[in-house]
Amino acid sequence: DAGVTQSPTHLIKTRGQQVTLRCSPISGHKSVSWYQQVLGQGPQFIFQYYEKEERGRGNFPDRFSARQFPNYSSELNVNALLLGDSALYLCASSYLAGFYNEQFFGPGTRLTVL
Amino acid sequence: QKEVEQDPGPLSVPEGAIVSLNCTYSNSAFQYFMWYRQYSRKGPELLMYTYSSGNKEDGRFTAQVDKSSKYISLFIRDSQPSDSATYLCAMRRETSGSRLTFGEGTQLTVNP
Numbered sequence: 677d678a679g680v681t682q683s684p685t686h687l688i689k690t691r692g693q694q695v696t697l698r699c700s701p702i703s704g705h706k707s708v709s710w711y712q713q714v715l716g717q718g719p720q721f722i723f724q725y726y727e728k729e730e731r732g733r734g735n736f737p738d739r740f741s742a743r744q745f746p747n748y749s750s751e752l753n754v755n756a757l758l759l760g761d762s763a764l765y766l767c768a769s770s771y772l773a774g775f776y777n778e779q780f781f782g783p784g785t786r787l788t789v790l
Numbered sequence: 791q792k793e794v795e796q797d798p799g800p801l802s803v804p805e806g807a808i809v810s811l812n813c814t815y816s817n818s819a820f821q822y823f824m825w826y827r828q829y830s831r832k833g834p835e836l837l838m839y840t841y842s843s844g845n846k847e848d849g850r851f852t853a854q855v856d857k858s859s860k861y862i863s864l865f866i867r868d869s870q871p872s873d874s875a876t877y878l879c880a881m882r883r884e885t886s887g888s889r890l891t892f893g894e895g896t897q898l899t900v901n902p
Contacts, residue, residue: 707888709888716798716894717894717895718878719834719890721889721890724887731887734889770888778839781835
């Protein structure tokens with residue numbers, strides 16, 4: 677079975693631009709979470725979606741938004757890009773939203789903002 | 791102050807050594823404790839999961855949680871060059887859905 681897939685693999689943008697990152701969860705998984713991992717640091721939670729509804733949001737500005745589609749895939753949008761948005765963006769999927777459900781991470785999208 | 795503190799290393803050991811990785815945390819509401827391994831340019835991979843206090847062993851890996859001290863550890867026995875990676879501790883509260891709080895990771899190199 678395919679794991680979590682993310683596209684694109686790499687992306688280069690300039691300050692002020694907008695970017696859309698995509699994630700396809702493992703088949704049957706209904707929950708998708710997004711994390712930002714700046715070089716040399718641990719991942720920071722951005723959003724969780726379950727059954728197309730937002731279930732949690734981390735300490736990120738409103739420039740960050742996301743949505744989940746009926747097929748459980750998800751998009752993360754970032755507007756008005758800043759240099760500090762350069763990071764590896766990770767998507768994780770799990771079957772359910774709460775209790776213990778192992779989260780499986782994708783390979784990430786590496787975003788560089790120039 | 792960060793909720794989860796982890797020594798970033800780098801840590802370099804010879805093959806066959808016992809490796810000890812540690813994290814401390816400040817939020818007593820954390821109930822689930824995990825260790826992830828992350829190879830360069832890859833997503834994190836779950837190694838060990840522990841609920842509340844106690845020990846858990848899986849092959850060469852042992853995870854320990856001491857909630858009274860707010861301290862968790864991962865031990866790797868008979869370390870191999872293939873264990874060279876960044877190790878991330880992660881935690882979550884009972885009521886936080888799937889939200890994980892990570893340490894900053896410890897970079898480990900096992901030298902043949």
